[in-house]
Amino acid sequence: MDFVFGLLQIIGVHSLIGLSAYVVLLTGQITLAQAGFVAVGAYVAAMLTVLVGWPLMPALAVAALVAAFVAMTVGFPALRVKGLMLVIATLAFGEAVRLFFFNFDYQIAKGDVRVGPLGGEGFRQIRYFPENGWSTLEVMLFVWMFVALAIAVLWWIDRSRFGAVLRAVGEDELAAQASGINLTAVKVAAMTIGGGLAGLAGGLYAHYTTHIEHLSFNISLAIFAVAYPILGGTRSVFGTILAVVFVQGLLIEGLRFLGDWRNLLFGALIVLVMNVRPDGLLSLDAWRWAKKKTGAKHGAA
Amino acid sequence: MFGFVQALFDGVLFGATYALIGIGFTLVFGVMRKINMAYAASSIGGAYIGLIALSLMPQVPAIAVFALAVLAGGALGCFVYVTCFHFIPLSNPRATLMSTIGMTLLIEEVIVHATNGAPRNYPAMFDDLMLEAAGFSFRGDLLLIFALSCVSMGILLVVLYRTSLGLATRAVSQQAVAAQLCGVRVGQVNALTFVIAGLLGGLAGALIGASVGTLSPLLVLPLTVKGLIVTVIGGLGSIPGAIIAGLAVGGFENVLQQWRGVTERDLYVMLLLFAFLVFRPGGIFAPKIGRD
Numbered sequence: 392m393d394f395v396f397g398l399l400q401i402i403g404v405h406s407l408i409g410l411s412a413y414v415v416l417l418t419g420q421i422t423l424a425q426a427g428f429v430a431v432g433a434y435v436a437a438m439l440t441v442l443v444g445w446p447l448m449p450a451l452a453v454a455a456l457v458a459a460f461v462a463m464t465v466g467f468p469a470l471r472v473k474g475l476m477l478v479i480a481t482l483a484f485g486e487a488v489r490l491f492f493f494n495f496d497y498q499i500a501k502g503d504v505r506v507g508p509l510g511g512e513g514f515r516q517i518r519y520f521p522e523n524g525w526s527t528l529e530v531m532l533f534v535w536m537f538v539a540l541a542i543a544v545l546w547w548i549d550r551s552r553f554g555a556v557l558r559a560v561g562e563d564e565l566a567a568q569a570s571g572i573n574l575t576a577v578k579v580a581a582m583t584i585g586g587g588l589a590g591l592a593g594g595l596y597a598h599y600t601t602h603i604e605h606l607s608f609n610i611s612l613a614i615f616a617v618a619y620p621i622l623g624g625t626r627s628v629f630g631t632i633l634a635v636v637f638v639q640g641l642l643i644e645g646l647r648f649l650g651d652w653r654n655l656l657f658g659a660l661i662v663l664v665m666n667v668r669p670d671g672l673l674s675l676d677a678w679r680w681a682k683k684k685t686g687a688k689h690g691a692a
Numbered sequence: 693m694f695g696f697v698q699a700l701f702d703g704v705l706f707g708a709t710y711a712l713i714g715i716g717f718t719l720v721f722g723v724m725r726k727i728n729m730a731y732a733a734s735s736i737g738g739a740y741i742g743l744i745a746l747s748l749m750p751q752v753p754a755i756a757v758f759a760l761a762v763l764a765g766g767a768l769g770c771f772v773y774v775t776c777f778h779f780i781p782l783s784n785p786r787a788t789l790m791s792t793i794g795m796t797l798l799i800e801e802v803i804v805h806a807t808n809g810a811p812r813n814y815p816a817m818f819d820d821l822m823l824e825a826a827g828f829s830f831r832g833d834l835l836l837i838f839a840l841s842c843v844s845m846g847i848l849l850v851v852l853y854r855t856s857l858g859l860a861t862r863a864v865s866q867q868a869v870a871a872q873l874c875g876v877r878v879g880q881v882n883a884l885t886f887v888i889a890g891l892l893g894g895l896a897g898a899l900i901g902a903s904v905g906t907l908s909p910l911l912v913l914p915l916t917v918k919g920l921i922v923t924v925i926g927g928l929g930s931i932p933g934a935i936i937a938g939l940a941v942g943g944f945e946n947v948l949q950q951w952r953g954v955t956e957r958d959l960y961v962m963l964l965l966f967a968f969l970v971f972r973p974g975g976i977f978a979p980k981i982g983r984d
Contacts, residue, residue, distance in 0.1 A: 421786060468970045475727045476928065478789065479920045480969050486917055487962035494956055511955070610913050614793050621790050654801045661794025662775055669780050669787035 396527040400599050402639045403534035407592035408612070409619030409631040410541050411585040416620045417554075418581045419561035421474075424465060424481035425616035427488035428586045430608035432458040432593025434492060434508060437517045437603060441506055442499055447519055447598065454594035455587045462586020466579040485613045493605040513604025517597050534595050541588055545628045557581055561625075589616070622664060624671025634672065698828055699950040700943045705834035706903060707942015708841035712896035713915060714922035714934035715848065716889040722865040722929040723885045726788050730772050730795035731893055732916040737799045738765030738890070739897030739907055743812055754815040758898045765894015766887045768799075773886035778879070796912065803909040811908035814901035837899045844895055845935060851888065852931070861885055865929070914958075921965045927975030937976060 408425055415422045436454035439445045445453075465484055472480055498507035508514040520530055548554045559567040560577050568574055597603045619638065623630030642660065646653040664672065713732055720728045742761030746752050776791040816833050824830075852858035863871035864881045872878050900915070901907040922941050926933025944964060949957040968975065 421789065468966065472969055472973045474785065475721070475789075476924060476969070476973065478727065479924050480965070482917060483921060483962045483965045487959055487966075490956070490959040490962070494959070610917070614797075618790060618793070621786050652805075655798065655805065658794045658796070658798030658801060662791045662798065665787045665791035665794065666775070666779050669784045 393527045396531040398640065398644055399531045400534050402635055403531070403538045404592050404596045405615065405619070405639050406538045406632050406635045407541055407588055408616045409635050410545060410628060411588035411592065412616040413620035413625065413628065413631045414545065414581050414585045414588070416617070416625050417557040417561050418578050419564070420578060421478050421617055422481045422582070422585070423478055423610070423613040423617060424484045425585065425589045426608045426610070426613035427485035428458040428462055428589035429593035429596065429612065430488050430492055431461050432590025433597035433603050434514065435590070436594030437514055437597040438507065440519045440598070441517055451591060451594040455591040458590020458593065459583045459587035463579055463583045466582035470575060470578045470582070482610065482613065486610065489605045489608050511605065513602060515602050517601045517603070519598050530599050534599070537591060537595065542628050542632070549628070618661065622672055630671060696947055696950055699946045701828060701830065702834060703943040703946025704939045705830070705838045706946065707939040708838045709896050709900050709903070710918055710922045710942050711935045711938025712841055712844065712892050713919035714926055714938045715845065715931055716893045717919050717923040718926065718929055718931055718934045719885055719889045721923070723861060724777065724882055726777065726785060728772060729789060729792035729916065730776065730799060731889065732919050733796040733799040733912045734768035734772055734890060735765055735893030735897035736907065736912050736915065737768050737803060738762070738894030739901045740803055740806070742898060743814060743901070743907060744806065757815055758895070761898035762891050762894040765897060766891040769886040769890020769893065770883060773883050777882070796916065800909050800912050809909070811906040814905060814907050816902045816905060833903050837903055840895065840899060844892060848888070848892065857884060921961060924965060925968050925975055927977040930975065930977035933975055933977035
């Protein structure tokens with residue numbers, strides 16, 4: 392059973408990471424910086440609980456705030472460019488953060504062991520959960536509490552005026568600007584929310600794996616982050632969640648019996664999905680189809 | 693100081709391979725307004741195909757490995773076009789970005805499978821040669837890389853500016869719709885651009901293998917990032933920009949490697965990119981605005 396809970400933890404954290412890219416994608420921007428924000432959140436949260444001895448909740452909150460702040464400061468220069476240039480700029484930022492932590496040493500003695508991040512070796516002994524006697528189930532529920540909260544907030548944003556503004560910028564920047572929307576403010580706001588979510592995901596990730604290193608936050612994670620909303624489609628938050636379950640649950644865990652061949656299939660499947668459904672698995676026509684099906688069952692809505 | 697100048701020379705010579713990779717990104721961007729993220733992966737893939745084919749036929753000279761790598765790079769370029777671009781609507785930039793990222797992962801994994809994940813030795817040429825001039829020494833293999841890159845860039849420029857295919861490519865790059873109205877087969881030009889870029893990529897992969905001495909699937913992602921940085925610094929769509937930026941980034945990173953060590957080197961390359969994004973977002977040779 393612990394295996395299932397562990398898998399659900401991974402799916403939960405990846406859902407948060409996917410949702411962080413989803414918010415930015417709503418404004419039409421593809422960002423590969425999310426892995427960097429996850430790294431910032433992970434290191435900040437872990438340093439607060441291990442080195443300073445804070446409880447987990449305030450540490451997570453500070454981690455999310457710091458990551459959101461970093462995202463905001465990065466957002467201003469990076470959003471001067473858009474489209475493919477932004478992809479490259481954010482990719483470079485993510486790599487820069489990873490390389491920063493690759494060179495980052497800050498260790499203090501705690502008892503007879505030295506703890507803290509140590510460059511390429513990473514940050515070991517983030518033992519908040521074991522020290523406080525949390526079971527895997529409790530950690531899993533704790534993670535999913537945040538996922539549910541994030542889904543609820545994003546669902547609500549989607550239905551608010553701000554959500555309409557986000558989508559307007561994503562659909563047509565020129566039209567949005569002509570309607571008096573401040574493009575930079577909207578994009579930086581989306582980037583900030585995304586950064587906060589990614590930081591939160593990082594803080595949770597650091598604590599359930601107990602060991603983080605710079606390689607955990609490489610380009611692959613950034614690609615995963617943006618792949619979820621693209622694969623799932625930006626029609627709704629649930630597209631992202633579905634894509635995370637599809638990728639982490641089905642492709643990565645479900646195909647484990649294929650052994651090494653699993654990774655081969657993974658790349659090929661992405662290519663295939665993009666050829667067959669270029670707007671994502673849950674794109675507009677899928678929603679119309681689903682509506683027609685349910686509409687036929689319950690009568691006209 | 694002397695050491696830094698030496699490092700600068702070595703870096704600029706090696707930077708020729710970055711320039712080749714940058715040209716590949718820029719060529720495809722020029723005609724399709726799309727980024728082919730699988731480009732560096734197919735370049736390394738081409739070099740691997742040449743190497744594996746050679747290991748099956750031990751009597752072949754090292755130059756055949758290079759030739760085969762170039763051809764395999766071209767074939768892989770065509771394959772990437774068909775699988776990741778041909779059937780996806782042009783108006784959807786996200787889909788091709790994602791499909792080429794998927795292709796990168798696929799090529800990387802195929803390499804890992806074909807070689808059991810172990811790095812392979814790559815035959816070097818002129819690696820025992822050293823040229824001495826004014827107190828500086830130049831490694832023979834790096835000089836060869838630089839010379840071959842310059843020759844291939846020259847051939848590319850001749851193809852682009854002196855042949856009808858080049859004329860069609862530039863026409864599509866300037867105005868795809870107008871080119872189509874003039875009777876240019878846009879799909880064919882796009883596919884041929886991928887083949888040309890792939891040929892260059894295969895050469896770049898082979899040259900990187902020769903200068904590093906080994907080929908490894910771990911080269912793929914860093915090379916993708918470097919190639920993209922070179923493309924942005926040079927200006928998306930600008931071939932002279934990619935060449936100059938490639939050489940400049942090569943020199944810059946080698947000097948910083950000398951000064952700050954190998955682990956911090958790439959950090960400064962990223963900062964260089966950010967400086968460009970803030971102060972000159974269009975790159976060295978910013979393309980004229982309003983072409984689309």
